[in-house]
Amino acid sequence: MPAGDAFTPDQLYDIERAVRYAEETSGLHFSVYVGGADSETRPFAIELLNELDDPDRTVLVYVDPAGRRLEIVIGELAKRQLSDSSAGLAALTMQTSFATGDLTGGLVTGVQQLGTHAHQPPMLHANDEAHKL
Amino acid sequence: MIVELSGHSLLVFVGIPVLVIAVLTLLVFASSIANGPRYRPGLSWWAPPVWINGPTATKPDPANLPELPELTASTQAPGATATATGVARTLGGASASW
Numbered sequence: 001m002p003a004g005d006a007f008t009p010d011q012l013y014d015i016e017r018a019v020r021y022a023e024e025t026s027g028l029h030f031s032v033y034v035g036g037a038d039s040e041t042r043p044f045a046i047e048l049l050n051e052l053d054d055p056d057r058t059v060l061v062y063v064d065p066a067g068r069r070l071e072i073v074i075g076e077l078a079k080r081q082l083s084d085s086s087a088g089l090a091a092l093t094m095q096t097s098f099a100t101g102d103l104t105g106g107l108v109t110g111v112q113q114l115g116t117h118a119h120q121p122p123m124l125h126a127n128d129e130a131h132k133l
Numbered sequence: 134m135i136v137e138l139s140g141h142s143l144l145v146f147v148g149i150p151v152l153v154i155a156v157l158t159l160l161v162f163a164s165s166i167a168n169g170p171r172y173r174p175g176l177s178w179w180a181p182p183v184w185i186n187g188p189t190a191t192k193p194d195p196a197n198l199p200e201l202p203e204l205t206a207s208t209q210a211p212g213a214t215a216t217a218t219g220v221a222r223t224l225g226g227a228s229a230s231w
């Protein structure tokens with residue numbers, strides 16, 4: 001990869017749109033970081049999550065293209081909506097695209113998948129007096 | 134025997150092939166020029182970090198926050214992570230490499 005920006009404006013737009021979709025679908029916050037790690041990837045990804053505004057309700061996708069590592073970190077409250085097995089499936093999807101050199105496609109598909117898995121259908125009549133125990 | 138080429142011959146035998154080669158080269162590289170640099174696994178990555186939907190506001194300095202009790206091994210859940218403020222949080226997620 002020659003020096004320059006990691007993504008073209010169109011690619012950035014696609015990723016941002018996938019992030020917005022995931023957030024609207026799930027009600028959680030999503031963040032994507034692409035870059036090298038100062039240390040081991042998992043602790044570094046957790047540090048990044050802690051820097052965010054609402055880490056407990058955030059899902060962070062960290063990609064290290066040079067180290068060829070991917071980390072998905074799910075905040076404590078977000079974990080109630082998004083299981084580790086769902087994150088593993090999304091990681092597998094992204095891994096397949098990244099291996100072919102398609103960073104943007106992998107991120108878009110993976111983030112959308114995470115948002116879909118985290119989707120919770122609204123509880124109908126939850127506030128009705130007749131249905132309360 | 135010296136062959137003298139006229140301007141018209143030069144145009145036909147040199148100009149047209151050069152033009153065809155230039156058009157073919159442009160067609161081959163057009164997609165990569167339009168899409169920008171492409172990530173190739175295994176090669177170095179020099180691009181600066183990109184953080185999409187990153188932190189929006191400056192968070193309070195952890196040094197100015199009130200002291201919290203230290204975590205002990207007995208109080209820390211398995212897989213829990215100690216944050217900068219000393220609060221244990223159990224995180225989920227997945228990892229992969231390619």
